[in-house]
Amino acid sequence: MYPTLYRKRIIPDECVKLKDDIILHWDDEMIVTKWNTLKPRTDFHHGYSLYMLKKGIKVSKFLREDDSLFYWYCDIVEYEEDKEQNNMVVTDLLIDITVDGEDRLKVLDVDELCEALETGLITDDMFHTAIKRFGTLVAEAQSGEFSKYTDIIEKYIAD
Numbered sequence: 001m002y003p004t005l006y007r008k009r010i011i012p013d014e015c016v017k018l019k020d021d022i023i024l025h026w027d028d029e030m031i032v033t034k035w036n037t038l039k040p041r042t043d044f045h046h047g048y049s050l051y052m053l054k055k056g057i058k059v060s061k062f063l064r065e066d067d068s069l070f071y072w073y074c075d076i077v078e079y080e081e082d083k084e085q086n087n088m089v090v091t092d093l094l095i096d097i098t099v100d101g102e103d104r105l106k107v108l109d110v111d112e113l114c115e116a117l118e119t120g121l122i123t124d125d126m127f128h129t130a131i132k133r134f135g136t137l138v139a140e141a142q143s144g145e146f147s148k149y150t151d152i153i154e155k156y157i158a159d
Contacts, residue, residue, distance in 0.1 A: 002026050003081065005033070008091040010121050011112050015089065021049075024156045029053060031088075032156045044070040048153045051090065053079055056133045058090065059149040061157075072099040072150065074141075076133045078126070093122070093130035097137060105141055 003026075005018040016038065025032040031051040037044065045065040051058050058077050062070040074097040081088045094113040098106045113130060116122045122130075140146050 001086070003083075004087040005031075006087060006089045008089050010092065010094060010116050013121075024048075024159075030152070032153065034156075048157060050149055050153050051077075051079070052149070055136075056093075056129065057137055057149075059153065061150070061153050069101050071101070072146075073097075074099070074137055076130045076137070078129070093126060093133075095130050095134050097134070097141065099141060099146060103141075103146075105138065107138075 002023045005021055005023075006015050007018055008015040018033075018035070020036065020038075022034040023031065024034055030053060031049075033049045033051075034046075035049065036046045043064075044062040047060050047062045049058055049060040056077055056079070058075040060073045060075070062073050064070050076093045076095050078091040078093060079088060080091065094109045094116055096108040098108065100106075113122075113127065117124070117127045140148075
């Protein structure tokens with residue numbers, strides 16, 4: 001039985017059990033899930049997520065109700081697995097990237113990352129980890145390597 005996934009946010013402070021996410025794949029390198037939005041939305045409806053456990057990123061394909069692409073959403077994250085409780089908490093380290101259908105990047109929530117550091121919600125180590133992972137992900141997106149993540153998700157959508 002797969003561990004239960006939780007999404008933990010720092011701003012706002014919350015931890016949500018992803019009880020309705022469907023796990024399509026789980027190994028030591030990655031997790032692939034299929035999900036519907038937790039609350040009804042008008043901009044997107046459902047999607048797929050790829051958790052790259054050793055890289056500390058989560059890449060999600062956000063889809064509209066008609067299955068058209070809204071955008072790719074990339075979270076910089078920390079993973080904490082509790083084998084005894086059989087769960088994994090995925091902590092969002094605030095800074096995010098979106099990639100639209102034209103491969104345009106947009107950076108989000110840098111201000112929240114700075115605020116979290118300034119107010120002591122994250123440690124210096126968490127801040128530096130987030131920035132390093134962010135830099136690596138941006139470089140991959142700019143060099144055309146981002147498709148290695150999207151291709152994995154597309155494989156599971158096709159299956």
